[in-house]
Amino acid sequence: MKQCENIQDQMADFLDEALNEQEMKQIQEHIDGCQDCNQEMEEMKALFFGLSEDELEQPSASLRMNFEQMLEEEKAKQETKVISLQERTSWKSYIRVAASILIVVSAFLIGKYSDGETKPSINPEVASILAKMEDDSASQRIAAMNRFEEINTTDSKIIQALIDRLLYDEKASVRLAAVEALAKFSSLEMVKQAMIKSLESDQDPAIQIELIQTLAKIQEKRALPPMKRLLENEDVPEYVKKEIQINMASVS
Known part of the structure; x- marks a missing residue:
């Protein structure tokens, strides 16, 4: 774990190629053999290089004012948190804040200018x-x-x-x-259909029970066929079948 922490502390310098040849080689060898550090490196690359490559449409004066207001609010939120970081690891907080602001601004501009039409901001x-x-x-x-x-x-x-x-x-x-x-939101038709579809395909017992209880509560009759199929399935645990038997009366 200590080695992983040391490696992760040097990842920013690794991406900047600010280390000597031996250090670069040691970090690369560790990343190649460590799944956790490999994933950390991939996430860092996505933020480190993705932020520099993204191009946003230039907003109008009014949109710029809205953005500046959102930026000030985001900065105020960050200032309420006291975080003590070593100098080498401080880049993580800055990247995450920048990514958060980028997501908000991108969504705002896309919603405003998509297809050349004026739409309400997200x-x-x-x-x-x-x-x-x-x-x-x-x-x-x-x-x-x-x-x-x-x-x-x-x-x-x-x-x-x-x-x-x-x-x-x-x-x-x-x-x-x-x-x-x-x-x-189980009263919505799109939600009902999704839950029935999930009950037909999902094999996790905990999810099956949650779906059965929810669909029985709203007395969704279309849930009866998949419930009956689960009762007939030998691979379904007995406690799930018992839950079906308890709730089928509410559905039928």
Whole structure:
């Protein structure tokens, strides 16, 4: 672990090619053999080089004022946090703040000028949640869903993003969090259809139980066929089948 910390502390200098030949070789050999450090390096490259390559459309005077206001608010938030970092590792905070601001501004400009038409700007909070739901880290995707549950919004973009996580995310923990976040929108047809589709295909018992309970609560009759198929499936755990039997009466 100590070696990984030392390597990660030197990654910024490694990308800047500011180390001597022996140090560059040692870091490269470690990264090639360490999955965690390799992933850290890839994430750093995406931020380190991606920020310099992105080009944004020049905003009008009024949009520039809005951006400056958002920038001041973001700076104020950062100033409320006292973070003590060594000089060599301080670049991480700066890159993350810059990336956060870039996401908000990009979403704002794209929403304003997409297809040459004037459209309402995207709520910065919504833009941030959408960006985190695409994060490589499962914990960040779950954190985005938890944040969505805290704010009172029915933004269709976030609901669709939650459905995508439910149906296609590779992590069961993320899919389960998506079910829980979508539960309060179970009256929407698009959510009902997504939950039924997930019940037909997802093999994780915890997700199956959460879907069964949610669909039974809204008395969704279209959930009966997949529930019956689960009852007939020998691979389905008995406790899941018991949950189906308890809830089928509410659906039928």
